[in-house]
Amino acid sequence: MKRAALGLALAGVALAAGPHFHLKAVQPLLDNLYGVMPRAGLGIRFPQSANFAFRTELAGSYGTGRGEFASCRAWSVLVRAGEEANASPLLDAHVGLGIMYAYARERRPFADTNGAITDRWGSGSAIALYGEAGVMIVRGRGYRLDFEAGLDIGAVQTDLPLESQYQPADYSWVSLTGLNAGFVFRLGEPSAREETQDPRRPCSGCLH
């Protein structure tokens, strides 16, 4: 009984923290090595008020090289934190801006002078920026589904050396700069009915 109560309490706290999950596609803008990468993440929106929320999330993306670079791999783990503003009650839309810490690993083939080609991994981390905007698609009892699109700006330099005959040795990098778009599934959201009863915020998306 005690355990059940504790569980319920924890679930209540978790829902109050505004948990959300997202699934997105990321298109790198400055990297012609990798194609579209899937990204998945989970996070919370806490603390939050009627118009603002501090959003923290953990996300990961994975990409494979295109064409003859098919053996290339890149994956990254992002810790993102930023402020989200529900700027337009009429559209139930939001915009967000924040900073993220990224850890990335990359695998690329290297050729040695014995004729062998081997794949080598390298990794690194960096701080980058992001901005995003979203709009609600559907809302139900305790959940909400948004479509969200954003732009990340940054690059993670790895410890993989880059070859160049024209300049001193450099290191490879995984570009984080790219457009992303996908869906965000939020839990613990008030339903349209509950929202209209909430005196703190105006009604949005409901008929009068």
Add this chain to the structure above:
Amino acid sequence: MLRLSALALVVCGLAFGDGGMVPGPEGMIREYGQVALLSHFEGREQLALASSYTGDARRFAWIVPLPSEPDVDSVLLDFFFELQTYTQPLYRSGGGFGCASPEPLPGGGRYGGDSMGVEEIAHGVVGDYEYEVLRVDIAESLTAYLEREGFEPGAEPTPVFQHYLDKAWRYFFVAQVRDSLREYESHSVGIRLSFTSESAVYPLHISRIGSTYTGVILYVFAEHRMHFPGAELWFSGQVGPETFFSDAGFVDRRCRLTKLMKYYRPEQMEDVALVRAPDDRDFRRVVSGGDWYGSFGPMLLLGGLLLARRRAWR
């Protein structure tokens, strides 16, 4: 137009070269930066060469030893440039260049007689060059032949010629720039030699004559990815007759193109015997394109935001 052609010559001159070069009496010549195309299928090798050189010699002999009697033809230098572009590394900021214009000239030859122990078995004109194919049995006789033709080989080439005779390579392709060729004319045609060879070989020992520290780039067309000891792999990929515009029959089947490079000092130059690489993986180098905005963009943006905030406080 003249200036443009001169510029093209300088740029192209930096790119190509092969064989050994013996100057005439009025100057010196140094060869540098060798690029060759090589295909080997069913015991038949095609070797495409283009010459480059620096020096004040107005006349020189360009010598390529071969294991069997060659057929001589021309190859467009455009194909060299097309290959250079096709196999270029992935620059994350992109890039590429080309020069030279197509100006094919037909090859030809006729059989001649004996001369001082050197048998001239073919001669003709290909592109910018007049050539002879010689069959040689004694190294000294080839050196003497060159002297008789007005070149100054000195003592350096004889041991090199002997090296080839020792391994029964008795055929020597000897070319010189046509007297009628003016300096600013486009050097747009290279030499294509087709000959029988059990394995894919590249005659590099001959380049001890008249070479400096040289980078050798080989484009190899074969059934499999190819390699030679110490070479850096630059490219490996499947190609076919439809891949290139200017190959003029050099690539007549689906095969694998391998681009290899190695630097040599003259005393390190030995004939290259190409062997099959451990696998047939595709490969292209990835080199830095200097993505400064990707790396520093966030910092610039953050700096801008802080600056704007600071101004707002004031």
